[in-house]
Amino acid sequence: MSVQFNEKQLTEFNRLVARYPEGKQKSALLPVLHLAQESFGGWLSAESMDYVAELLRIEPIEVYEVATFYSMYNLQPVGKYLFEVCQTGPCMLRGSDDIIAYIGEKLNIKPGQTTEDGMFTLKTVECLGACGYAPMMQLGKHYREHLTKEKVDAIIEECRNNAAVNN
């Protein structure tokens, strides 16, 4: 994957930078890293981070130190579908331990691992602010809430179908 924003992505980059005062373009770093992650295969390679540094006219280390601090930036490739399941107190009270174990069993992976076909990654995360709708997970931009084993089955099925349609 070539590390270069296309025209549409560059327009979005310029929109993000324009929010901040002259000379404070570094402030756009977090949103620009989100854009880079979405644009370059769901994770941030050293090459992607260097490209962002160049665009924002800052040192590469300023990008690395930020990318390694925030939990949403993936520093390794992840599966096509990333299941981020909350395991903090309020979700635990509503059975998140069982849901995590069930997904692991179903996909034959442990938290932190990706299925051999590169389709799914399972990750445990800390509180996502959906405590009243627990157990839950983040999948892409959205939350999947009130999870049950049946719902997990349906989500996995849905992902497989989407992947088949898009290929």
Add this chain to the structure above:
Amino acid sequence: MAVKLLLENAHVEGIRYYEAYRRTGGYRSVEKALKMTPEAIVEEVKKSGLRGRGGAGFPAGMKWSFIAKPEGVPRHLVCNADESEPGTFKDRYLMEFLPHLLIEGLIVSSFALGSNATYIYIRGEYAWIPDILEHAIDEAKANGWLGKNILGTGFDCEIYVQRGAGAYICGEETALIESLEGKRGNPRIKPPFPAVKGVWDRPTVVNNVETLAAVVPIINMGGDEYAKIGVGRSTGTKLISACGNINKPGVYEIDMTISVEEFIYSDEYCGGIPNGKKLKACIPGGSSVPILPANLLLKTAKGETRYMNYESLSDGGFATGSMMGSGGFIVLDEDQCVVRNTLTLARFYRHESCGQCSPCREGTGWMEKILKNIEYGKGKMSDIDLLWDIQRKIEGNTICPLGDAAAWPVAAAIRHFRDEFEWHVLNPEESQRRNYGLAHYADAREIVAA
């Protein structure tokens, strides 16, 4: 029927969009406020008694009055939408369903503080909400409530939404400012306070989403009228996000005069505990506030009814009370294990420590490891005292309150549930098969029998 100031129109069809919002009286506070002086607006907010709804409960009007006004230096209002305290999901509800209420509050507050560029810093995981907010901003702009020369007053204002990227610490205002500047979320040493030196070294006020939304009814009804709602220094209404083992989890607006018992058992709110289970414990104000056993939750140590407000929830201090905090209300039923719950919270704080101060960076990791040993039947009796010792050495010894937030849940769990920790140590095998239950405070059963 409870007073509703924020969620009154939450169920009006199309309220997320401008037309319905305006039709139900939206943006009236902007019309009113822009005819007032900024100082008069600050005065109304002071009179209202509004306290910061993010968790600290600091008087909002007083915070506003601290903002420095050096000649020729721009000032900024920043809305803290980094809602990350476990148990808390009220700001999400406001932004998702009533985005214009927040935008309206931001316009009035920006005018009061002299902010021409206002930022909403939202946690990165709420990835679909910036689109909702930006749509509301565009609608407000198209209708003349934002942009240049608003309502012909000469006041210019733009609102921008910035996404974070996964870091609880960015809810702390100086860490949020660092993050807004494109850096790691390491809190700053105060002073200087943000009101003097905030984002880009400019005077800055950082307020929670709910606080800024509450400015709308305050301006509409006047600070004095707002202050009449509630009780004592708990004025106005508060959003409570209720979760855990209850029948009706969700976001509720309360006027702070109802009792904790009513909040848990009434059908208007949580609707009681599912499957006829008994109440064991509750963390009433977000994961960092002290957990209380049922008997101390429903009644204070003096035997008085406990109410859902700042003063009553903290009655008894940390010895027998807790805090209102962010309003994240987490209920545990008789089947829950306090050791396991405390372990998940300790893991959370270890994960979220920014690593800047050693008591927090090292201490949160140690607490998690020791709790893990106790939970999985490998603990020693001396571990319980060691845990107590570590949390005491974190509290008060860090730059920001994350250290305290990590220490308090562990301290309160040991203070009130020491017998449950001891039972885990003494019964390493049995504790893997079953939970401890309610055994150590028999009177709670009677209290909640109804």
